[in-house]
Amino acid sequence: MQFVCTLVEGIKNMNRAEKIKILLVDDRPENLLALENILEDPELDIIKATSGNEALGLMLEHEFALVLLDVQMPEMDGFETAELMRGNERSKQTPIIFVTAINFEQKYVFKGYESGAVDYLFKPIDLYILKSKVKVFIELYKQKKSLEITTNDLKKTVEELKKANQKIIEQQKSLIEEEQLKVLLQMAGATAHELNQPLMSLLGYIDLMKIYKDNPEKLINYTEKIKESALRISDIVRKIQNIRNYETKPYLGETSIINLGD
Numbered sequence: 001m002q003f004v005c006t007l008v009e010g011i012k013n014m015n016r017a018e019k020i021k022i023l024l025v026d027d028r029p030e031n032l033l034a035l036e037n038i039l040e041d042p043e044l045d046i047i048k049a050t051s052g053n054e055a056l057g058l059m060l061e062h063e064f065a066l067v068l069l070d071v072q073m074p075e076m077d078g079f080e081t082a083e084l085m086r087g088n089e090r091s092k093q094t095p096i097i098f099v100t101a102i103n104f105e106q107k108y109v110f111k112g113y114e115s116g117a118v119d120y121l122f123k124p125i126d127l128y129i130l131k132s133k134v135k136v137f138i139e140l141y142k143q144k145k146s147l148e149i150t151t152n153d154l155k156k157t158v159e160e161l162k163k164a165n166q167k168i169i170e171q172q173k174s175l176i177e178e179e180q181l182k183v184l185l186q187m188a189g190a191t192a193h194e195l196n197q198p199l200m201s202l203l204g205y206i207d208l209m210k211i212y213k214d215n216p217e218k219l220i221n222y223t224e225k226i227k228e229s230a231l232r233i234s235d236i237v238r239k240i241q242n243i244r245n246y247e248t249k250p251y252l253g254e255t256s257i258i259n260l261g262d
Contacts, residue, residue: 021044023049025050027050027073035099035130056081056088060088065095078098095119096118097118100120100123140214143216147206154202154230157234
């Protein structure tokens with residue numbers, strides 16, 4: 001029986017880990033319940049905290065796409081909580097939206113932005129505005145994770161390219177004559193030239209994503225462009241890895257060229 005309970009709990013944790021997490025912080029449980037009911041979605045894991053201290057602890061345990069933070073709380077208010085979140089390496093990049101009933105005076109708005117908020121929601125909350133803003137930050141989080149995956153894939157491709165290049169050098173030392181080595185170096189130069197364009201495109205699109213980080217449509221488009229560039233680099237690496245050790249063909253008298261497989 002204990003094994004079954006452990007297995008069920010493990011499955012729940014796995015399902016939860018796959019969802020996008022957002023944190024709701026309010027000292028009044030009824031407000032948390034209301035927000036949870038409004039934002040309930042199959043792809044979201046909504047986690048609640050009733051104090052600033054509890055919220056800070058949860059930030060250390062989870063990666064959140066967004067924090068909805070009440071301003072007026074006892075002991076530690078929203079402004080102080082946000083400042084502490086911004087001061088922590090793990091949570092400093094997590095977007096914070098203040099949910100507040102205080103007035104619209106500029107001094108309060110400025111204080112919120114200085115504390116680290118990216119936006120405000122004023123009570124009573126407009127349900128359409130709430131859902132729209134949360135949706136934007138969820139999409140931004142998805143694009144961020146997609147970019148991380150693409151970046152990791154690119155790193156793997158670069159490592160494979162380094163290994164392939166090292167393998168070529170080792171084969172040159174033991175198997176290739178002087179003229180063959182010259183030809184191979186020419187091919188390496190051509191390969192470097194071929195790699196340059198998709199690499200420059202990839203870096204350019206990453207810079208554009210930083211500029212348009214608040215535009216989900218552009219982020220989606222740039223992510224696709226990055227994937228295309230990464231695939232081109234991967235294809236070039238695959239051709240390098242398929243170099244056949246002994247298959248050469250005569251070229252210009254005694255010179256031989258290594259045959260690249262398709």
